[in-house]
Structure formats: C-alpha cells, structure tokens
Amino acid sequence: xxxxxxxPQQLGAYFAFAEAASxxxxxxxxxxxxxxxxxxxxxxxxxxxxxARSLTxxxxxxxxxxxxxxxxxxxxxxxxxxLITRGxxxxxERATLVTITEEGLALVRRILPxxxxxxxxxxxxxxxxxxxxxxxxxxxxxxxxxxxxPPRSAxxxxxxxxxxx
Amino acid sequence: xxxxxxxPQQLGAYFAFAEAASxxxxxxxxxxxxxxxxxxxxxxxxxxxxxARSLTxxxxxxxxxxxxxxxxxxxxxxxxxxLITRGxxxxxERATLVTITEEGLALVRRILPxxxxxxxxxxxxxxxxxxxxxxxxxxxxxxxxxxxxPPRSAxxxxxxxxxxx
DNA sequence: TATTGTTATACTCTATAACTATA
DNA sequence: TATAGTTATAGAGTATAACAATA
Numbered sequence: 001x002x003x004x005x006x007x008p009q010q011l012g013a014y015f016a017f018a019e020a021a022s023x024x025x026x027x028x029x030x031x032x033x034x035x036x037x038x039x040x041x042x043x044x045x046x047x048x049x050x051x052a053r054s055l056t057x058x059x060x061x062x063x064x065x066x067x068x069x070x071x072x073x074x075x076x077x078x079x080x081x082x083l084i085t086r087g088x089x090x091x092x093e094r095a096t097l098v099t100i101t102e103e104g105l106a107l108v109r110r111i112l113p114x115x116x117x118x119x120x121x122x123x124x125x126x127x128x129x130x131x132x133x134x135x136x137x138x139x140x141x142x143x144x145x146x147x148x149x150p151p152r153s154a155x156x157x158x159x160x161x162x163x164x165x
Numbered sequence: 166x167x168x169x170x171x172x173p174q175q176l177g178a179y180f181a182f183a184e185a186a187s188x189x190x191x192x193x194x195x196x197x198x199x200x201x202x203x204x205x206x207x208x209x210x211x212x213x214x215x216x217a218r219s220l221t222x223x224x225x226x227x228x229x230x231x232x233x234x235x236x237x238x239x240x241x242x243x244x245x246x247x248l249i250t251r252g253x254x255x256x257x258e259r260a261t262l263v264t265i266t267e268e269g270l271a272l273v274r275r276i277l278p279x280x281x282x283x284x285x286x287x288x289x290x291x292x293x294x295x296x297x298x299x300x301x302x303x304x305x306x307x308x309x310x311x312x313x314x315p316p317r318s319a320x321x322x323x324x325x326x327x328x329x330x
Numbered sequence: 331t332a333t334t335g336t337t338a339t340a341c342t343c344t345a346t347a348a349c350t351a352t353a
Numbered sequence: 354t355a356t357a358g359t360t361a362t363a364g365a366g367t368a369t370a371a372c373a374a375t376a
Contacts, residue, residue, distance in 0.1 A: 006281050006289065013301030014284050019228060020304045021186030023311040026231060037329025039342080057358060063184060066191060067345050072359055074343090081330045094352045094357040116171050119179050124171060126310040131303050136178030138296050139185045145291040146188040163365075164202025165246045204365080222335060232368050237336055239366090259334040259375045328342075 024122055031118045036111040041065065041074060043111070046083060049100035050108040056095040063147075083107060189287055196283045201276040206230065206239060208276070211248060214265035215273040221260040228312075248272060 006014070025040065032038045038046070044064045049055060061071045075098060078084045083104035089095035100108075124132060171179070190205065197203045203211070209229045214220060226236045240263060243249045248269035254260035265273075289297060 004282075005278070006285055009301060010285070010289050010297050011281075013297050013304065014288060016301055016304035016308050017186070017288070018190075020308040020311065021182070021190070023308065025183075025186075027311070027314070033328065034326040037326065039328070039330075041343090042330055058356090065344090068358065069346080069360080070344055076359095077330050083330070089357095092353075092357080096358060113170070116176075117169075120171055120175070122311050122314065123179060123182070123307055124175050126306050127303060131306075132175050132178050134299050135303055136174060136181055138292060138300055139178065139181035141291050141296075142288055143181050143185040143188065146185065146192065146287050149192070149287065161199040161202065163198065163204070165204075165207055165242050165248070206366085223333090230367095233335065234337080234369080235367055241336095254334095257334080257376075261335060 024119075027122055028115065028118055031114060032111065035114050036107055038107075038111070042078060043108075043115070045071075045074060045078065046100065046104055046108050047112075049084065049098065050105055054097050054099045056089060056092075056097055058095070060098055078104070189284075192287055193280065193283055196279060197276065200279050201272055203272075203276070207243060208273075208280070210236075210239060210243065211265065211269055211273050212277075214249065214263065215270055219262050219264045221254060221257075221262055223260070225263055243269070 029040050032040060032043050036043070041064060045060060048060060048064070052059075057068075057071055057075065060075075061068065065071045065074070075084065075086060079086055083101060085099050085101060086096050087099070089097040127135065194205045197205060197208050201208070206229060210225060213225060213229070217224075222233075222236055222240065225240075226233065230236045230239070240249065240251060244251055248266060250264050250266060251261050252264070254262040292300065
C-alpha cells in the first residue's frame with residue numbers, strides 16, 4: 001500500500017539526496033566545461049559512444065535525453081566539432097548510426113581521468129567502502145524501479161503542460 | 166590520500182546515483198509543472214519561503230541557484246505571478262526581503278502532497294526503512310562535504326570557460 | 331573596498347508540432 | 354500504421370559583465 005505523506009526521516013533523506021545530486025552535477029559540469037568544453041549531456045553521449053563505438057540515435061538517447069529533437073541538436077553540435085559522425089544504418093534504413101571519431105575518443109580519454117577524480121573527491125572520499133557498496137545497491141534498485149515506470153526517453157510523444165509562472 | 170581512479174564498484178555507485186537522480190528530477194519536474202505550473206527551481210524557492218516566510222535574496226539563493234541574476238529572474242516571475250513580494254530590508258538597506266504571499270502559501274500547500282507522493286512512490290517505496298535511514302545518512306555526509314568545498318551559490322564572481330562544442 | 335541586488339545581453343538548451351522516409 | 358530521425362520554432366533558463374546603492 002502506498003501511504004500518504006513521508007516521515008521526517010524519509011523527507012530528510014530525499015532533501016539530502018536531491019541537494020547532493022545537484023551539487024555533484026554542478027561541480028562535474030564545471031569540470032567538464034573547463035577541461036573539455038563539453039556539457040554534461042554531451043559528455044554522457046560521448047562516453048557511451050566511447051564504449052560502444054556505434055549506436056543508433058534511439059539507443060544513444062535512452063536514459064540521457066528526453067526528447068528526440070534534443071538529441072538531434074546535440075548530435076549536430078558533436079558532429080560539427082568532429083567528435084562523431086552520422087551515417088545510415090544497414091540493418092534498418094530508417095535509423096541513423098552514430099559513430100565516435102578518433103578525435104572524440106581522444107577527447108574522452110583526455111577528460112575521463114579528471115572527471116573520475118572529481119567524482120572521487122566529492123562523492124567517494126567522504127564515504128567508507130561499506131557506504132559506497134550500500135549506495136550502489138540502493139541507487140541501483142531505485143533506478144531500476146524508476147526505469148520501469150511509464151515515461152521514458154524517446155518513447156511516446158506526449159503533450160506538455162504550459163508554464164503558468 | 167586521494168588516489169587515482171575508481172574501482173568498478175565505486176564507478177557503478179556513481180552511475181546509479183547519477184541516473185537515479187536524473188530520473189527522479191525529471192519525474193518531479195513533470196509533476197510540478199502539470200500540477201502547479203512551476204519549475205523545480207521555482208518550487209524550491211517557494212518551499213523555502215513557505216517555511217521561513219521571509220528571506221533575503223542571498224539567503225534564498227543559497228543552495229538552489231548558482232548565480233545572482235538567475236535568482237533575480239526567477240523572483241521576477243514569482244512576483245509577477247503574485248506568489249511573492251519583494252521589499253527593502255530594515256536591517257540592511259542593501260538587501261531585498263522576499264516574502265511569500267497568501268497565494269504563494271496556498272499554492273505550496275496545494276502542490277506539496279502530490280509532490281511528496283511522487284517522491285514516496287519513486288524513491289521511498291522501493292526501499293526498506295533501513296535503506297532510507299542509510300541513504301539519508303550517506304547523502305547528508307556527501308552534501309556537507311560538498312558544501313564545504315570552494316564554489317558556492319551567490320558567493321564569489323568567477324569566470325566561465327567557453328563552450329567549445 | 332566589499333557586498334547586495336538589478337539590468338542588459340547573449341547564448342544554451344529543451345520540447346512540441348509538422349514532416350519525410352522506411353518497416 | 355508505427356517507428357526513426359530531422360527541421361522549424363518558440364520559450365525557458367542561465368550566466369557574465371556592467372552598474373547603482375549601501376556597509
């Protein structure tokens with residue numbers, strides 16, 4: 001049964017979680033921009049491609065971007081910068097296959113160590129090994145639970161409520 | 166000693182944390198916009214004011230917004246919408262005192278239950294009481310550790326690296 | 331001199347709707 | 354018909370720099 005409110009402890013956990021995530025993201029973004037001229041989204045896209053080498057737009061979008069056109073926009077920037085290329089897919093001629101270039105790989109390799117160091121310094125250092133294990137376990141479950149929820153990245157096309165403020 | 170890389174387990178915890186935070190934020194934003202026509206930032210500002218009634222711009226900015234002008238912009242919107250008022254401070258005539266209106270309070274009261282329910286459904290429900298306690302503890306420590314790091318909200322005024330992509 | 335806040339401006343990013351093409 | 358991707362467009366948001374006023 002999904003109850004009503006939240007206990008103070010639960011609310012506190014939520015607030016701490018939200019602020020920690022916001023702070024970490026802000027620090028990481030500053031580092032990525034200063035070090036590689038990339039936004040967080042751009043870095044995530046490149047990091048995925050660094051592992052997979054080639055992905056379709058839809059595969060690339062999943063979990064990173066919440067609209068199709070948003071990915072097209074970012075892919076356009078990354079292609080202009082020579083970090084990726086886009087070409088047709090042989091399996092499915094509707095699809096666009098995105099491939100990381102040597103320059104893209106080089107950029108990821110150059111930035112990644114510093115990125116990891118920021119994460120270590122801000123997130124890992126203040127925690128014990130046990131904490132980190134717990135955090136990974138808890139967050140994996142929460143993530144999987146949310147992934148199973150309705151709205152996903154490039155899936156269905158829905159409306160949007162207007163901003164009233 | 167702050168070491169070099171991160172173990173797979175540590176990296177996994179970071180990825181799960183980052184994705185869970187992104188997903189939660191996205192769901193919460195959708196709810197806030199649909200239910201109250203507010204962005205997440207706007208809701209955070211109002212929620213703070215609902216508790217404190219009155220805060221200076223600097224106090225209000227802390228932990229929510231990372232630039233002064235960004236807060237001025239948001240405060241302008243909230244004031245236009247009749248949710249807050251801005252006036253001079255008696256203690257410090259440089260300061261602007263932001264006060265939430267009855268309408269602002271009513272809006273927060275109307276939205277908060279649904280907001281809490283989203284957080285419960287997505288973050289709290291898949292966790293045990295023990296998990297939640299752990300999460301709160303871990304995140305509080307991480308948050309405090311990051312708060313103690315150099316860059317803070319409306320503090321010093323620094324440069325920004327150009328976007329190269 | 332340092333701090334508080336605003337303004338002007340430029341830019342990044344996101345998302346909806348309409349469209350093309352292939353499955 | 355459904356899916357993959359692009360384009361056009363409009364709007365929201367952010368941040369830097371320059372500025373005015375008070376401490």
